[in-house]
Amino acid sequence: MTDEAAPYGIVVGADGSPSSLSAVRWAATEAGLRHLRLTVAHVHEGSGADEADSVLDEATAEARNAAGVDGPDVEGRRLTGQPAAELVELSGDAQLVVVGSRGRTGRSPGSVGLGLLHHARCPVVVVHDDLAPRNRPGRRPVLVGIDGSKTSLHAAAIAFEEASRRSVDLLALHVCKDADTGGPHDHRMTILEEEAADFLRETLADLQQRFPEVVVRPLIRFANPTRQLLVQAERSQLVVVGSHGRGAIAGRLLGSVSAAVAEGCRIPVIVARRT
Template sequence: MSNRIAAHSVIVGVDRSPQAREAVRWAVHEAVGRNAPLAIVHVTDSLPAVASTLDWSVGQIPPEVVQAQQDAGSTILAQAISLAHDCASAGERPEIIGELRFGKPAPTLVGLSKQAQIVVVGCRGETGWQHRRLLGSVSTGVVHHAHCPVAVIHDEPASSPSAQQSPVLLGIDGSPASERATEIAFGEASWRGVDLVALHVLADSTATNGFFAMEWSALQSTTQKSLAERLAHWQKRYPTVNVSVEVEFENPVRQLLARAEDAQLVVVGSHGRGGFTGMLLGSVSTAVSQESRVPVIVARGGS
């Protein structure tokens, strides 16, 4: 199939799930904010996968089965495109295209991520786990392997005017991945016209490592000053963004999730070091993606 997806698009993966509908709504808003085209992608099983499921060879698949599969995928895609147009206001409508692909959803979206600004996925899909604290297999695969930032969207939209004025929350620890997250967070806060809260958490292990021998207030003040200096060049690049730097001592996941309750978006690195000890996929960033009620962007790649 020819690729109609423009470079630097916002790409959203869709299926029949409620989370996918919320992902489309969020992706429309994101595409407008980034002044980017929006590509809505549905991935359906390839013919070999269908044949394997039915215990047939590819050549044994009746044409009507192939057509029914294509029709089902086209219907899902058409509904998502219609929703996207409904969500876009007349004066702020991104270019919207739909793309039906055949294969496995996660690898397909990972492949497409090479040309995307950001990939948007629901936290779980129609065949995924139904527990809200578990990411589905597709979202997990994309978060772990994408070549660009990944936004994970839950099914609890923040649509009230007050929620739209809530800040962007950045988890920061000084690692290279955290620096990429910082760049994304400033950009998101800038086009949304909201404040940015940069949160650094001195993890529970800090005390056992001997650092807590310092007076907490002194340690907090020193760390805040250091982080503010690190953020200074981003503040110059985005002068309209009001930034507050906060330093806390606790479990990083608990702190980020608690602060996320007052944010409209959380941005974290794909892995980290320092204050976010062990901030690897499968640890802090995955836990926050799983449990946050608000959208979470995991900073991956260089786009």
């Protein structure tokens, strides 16, 4: 998607919470990496215009500070209506929509984030407010979950782009279905691992050809995809997952794994949505 097709560039929702300010800072950095404008959006529900202006001013100032003097253009937009609905509307003309993991109530995930994860028209990024020093990017890899579904293939394409943009490795995680094995080195498990490795190579072959500079590190694990993604996220800087997996009904659904990872992960999570 070009910037002409996404006039808002990257959209980040701001509500004045610490979580949303973390999202604003992350979005400003990402907009700089992508050479896109950043739209900081605050939606209020018809009252408290002065407070709304204050929230938006703080968030845009935070974005410009994070972006630096040579950073992307930053535009503030104050909107009136239901926050989730308004951000979903903006998502139709954006490359990414970014939100904090918690709303002003402190609950995780917030209702706005859930609304976007279910209905946004572009990928959604959920950013947590506890980006401790050990979770800062550095040379940490990008992590993507691959299960063969269409949305996981879309997630893989995004993950390759992000790894290339950051000049880091890509961890490609495939979690095999539960297997009735006799132990950690059971013969059946070895066969499953070999089949899964072949599956990853074939699935990612075209993307690897498009991004030859990206080093792919395949990971084969067994059972509990959510837990496996959260464990591997501890050594990553970004997680990319599909909005629903092979078991979901086609449509605007959010898979249980995607929802759990977006809620439980302590690093930014991109949920790849396709509409």
